[in-house]
Amino acid sequence: MQLSLRLKCLSVQPSRGLMDEKFIVLVQNALPGSQLTIRALHQCEDGHSWEAFGHYTADTTGTINVSEDPSIGGTYSGVEQMGLLWSFRPIPGSKSGLRMRKKNIQTPMEVTISVYQGHQTEGFADLVPLSGVAVERWYMAPGVRRIPVTEGGLTAALFLPSGPGPFPGLLDLWGGGGQLVEYRAALLASHGFASMAIDYLTAKITMETGKMVDNQYFETAYRVLQQHPQVCGSKIAMIGLSFGTSITLKMAVYSEVIKLSAAVCISGSHVQPVDGSVEEILRFFQKNGEKTRFSEKNEVIWRDLLLPIPTDPSLKVNVGRLQCPLLLVVGEDDQNWPSQESALDIKEMMARAGNSHLLTVLSYPNAGHLIEPPYTPHARSSTLKTVEIEEKVMCLWGGQTVEHSRAQEDAWKKMVVFLKENLYGGRNPTSFSHL
């Protein structure tokens, strides 16, 4: 070695974390005042590569601490402890309309974090980093078990926390894209909830018979969960996003079988033909199809399909009859559903009925439709294939990345506290105040 060697030490703590855990990225032993780029790289399951990077200047001790020091450029700026994850974007040259979603949640998301000399913005593949580490991000905590559920014709997956139980239960529903989406249920099980992710639009029974599931399908899911020996049958909640909200509100208010201890509705609406089946609700949306708008980039905007919020009570779930706490999560820049308008209407209806003490609304300016678990990248738009239309469309979800990412982090934290308080006790209101 002829030159004076400065070995930069890069560390990420923890190197194996849950998807919603923060980490500390540290560079040590750099030349004080030197310019460095910290970059994260991830290759997702469908083969696309995503990157995020920040530009830093080492301090007088030769240290960069991402949780304390500002990034002055890159895919994020300012002091952003988790910027290397939430600001992920497809690498240059990738096709448009991508969305990062993990299908196999039994393996971790693998991210390589490296440090480069200077403030780099492109051509990372041709540069040799000074140092690099591998980081694992898990949806499942150790000991969480995944159990496929096919009982009663269900297409579902149950995630049980480790331990003897019994655990409060959770029914987890996603939106119009269908499929069995498991990651949120897996993560919630890692927080102590027996969570069942349910496919209700592309369920095996629908794919085989061509018929949409009826309301009994959800009641079956509830029963299966309730009767599980490790589930506390009297403490079951439901969480729905987008179209999943429509189902959640309907079941919470009208089902004779489903008795929820709490409901979480993200980016959705109460507008639907009351007592309609899944199929009838979808047809109701389709009827208003001509209200579809397009952005200047030709992205589909579907928020107007349910606007204006009807005054006809037969077209809205009667939330005045709700008997369990409800948490509504709203992105004010939601371009896919009129979640903000719906939330306002829900609030009014509940105030008139006298049960508004059950309602909590979390409303985030500049957040879009896809309010997901934290530190996953924001997709302002992406290609979507719904059960109603054959071809893929480019759907505008909305949201500005920074605010949307903050909304994801804040909403998730509050949602977990809400679920813990309503499902685990609430006898000690200060119990979870440290969260």
Place this chain on the structure above:
Amino acid sequence: MWSVTRPLLQECTLACYRLLSAMTQAVPPILSITPSRALVDEKFQVLVENLPPGCPVTLHSLHHSEDKDDWEAYGHYVSDHRGVVSVTEDLSFGGTYTGKEPMGLLWSMRPVPGSREGLRLRKINVCTPMLVNISVHSGHEDFRDRTPLASALAERWYMAPGVKRIDINKQGVQGTLFIPPGPGPFPTLLDMWGGGVGLLEYRSALLASRGYVSFSLDYLRSEHLSADVEFKYFETAFNIIRNHPQVIPDRVGILGISLGSTVAFNLTAYSTIIKVNVPRCIVCISSNHYHPPGTTLKAGFKILSKHFHKAHFDENNYMSWRSFGLDLIADPSNNVEVGRINCPMLLVNGCDDQNWPTVETAEEVARLLREGGKEHLLSRLAYPGAGHLIEPPFSPHFRATKFIILNSKKKVILLWGGHTKAHSDAQEDSWRKILSFLQLHLYHSPSVKAKL
């Protein structure tokens, strides 16, 4: 630390148990471990929430080892007014550890009642984590009679993500190489264990997780014909590592424990092919410089075994080599001439070492270096109450374990020494200081050949 009187405790336990029974028809307490996946030298926080306030509970850890033994630790706690028990913040009133001990559930582990005698816990497969189940039970003394209220699983890893494990079998040298993630090249360590245990990889895996290429050398398996041949084996091993593309050749150190430290002293003192600044530094844990000239390590062992009749046996019939060891090292012609060593050295010893006079050895090393005007090269750590087996932090302490005497079928129980709490504190403190010493000499110091 305030004590909890027995009758009061029993009353509390009964009341809480009734309350908890009623609750568990509803929902149980929540036990969380943060982080749930960590390296073995990282701390975790164990928290129980949603208990009734003032409730006596026991936190219990359980590990099923690769040797199919069960190891456990437990602490007795009382929940606060919020119904919370925090192992990080609260006091344990009894169990396998007492007081404020965030990691007590790991370092105070011992074989469960009814286990075989003289067990030792070591991970052989370092590619998988050590799984520890932590549960919370109601009550204190009788906690075992009840099923747990809640439990969670912790993964403790020796290998960080991205660390590569490579089997080495080159030029007769055998061992396992661990390479950190990243472009490299890296500062490097030649890692040597003690006698009688075979190849142990876990410390090397952990060192690689901390940024060093680490080579765990298998040096006792083969039968070396002569001391020269054996010495060449070590020099060859050192060179193979030094010439590896992922290794920075002038940033190679040696780390050895017990017999491994003998090898470290020997190689560093006598090698002619190893030049200036190489090794860059050495770390000797439970230092041993007994190495009669012209003998192989195994032959040296044979000589040692001739002194076993002089061994001291304690009240449990555990065998200590310390006293005859002292006699042996009293003759300087039996020992490595450590005064010849020219590189920075860190000696780590337990003052209650019953296996070998390692503290006296360290004193002797200090004296010899002082005579040569090289005392500035030496750093020493000596821990009162610690024994011979100073391992990475939070691993359980073994005061005595089964040992098979090399070349014979004889099994004894060797006394290593140490008292659990003091020994565990020593493991935690020494590891941090070893890493800091290695960082200073292998990462931060400028290269000698730097351009001015």
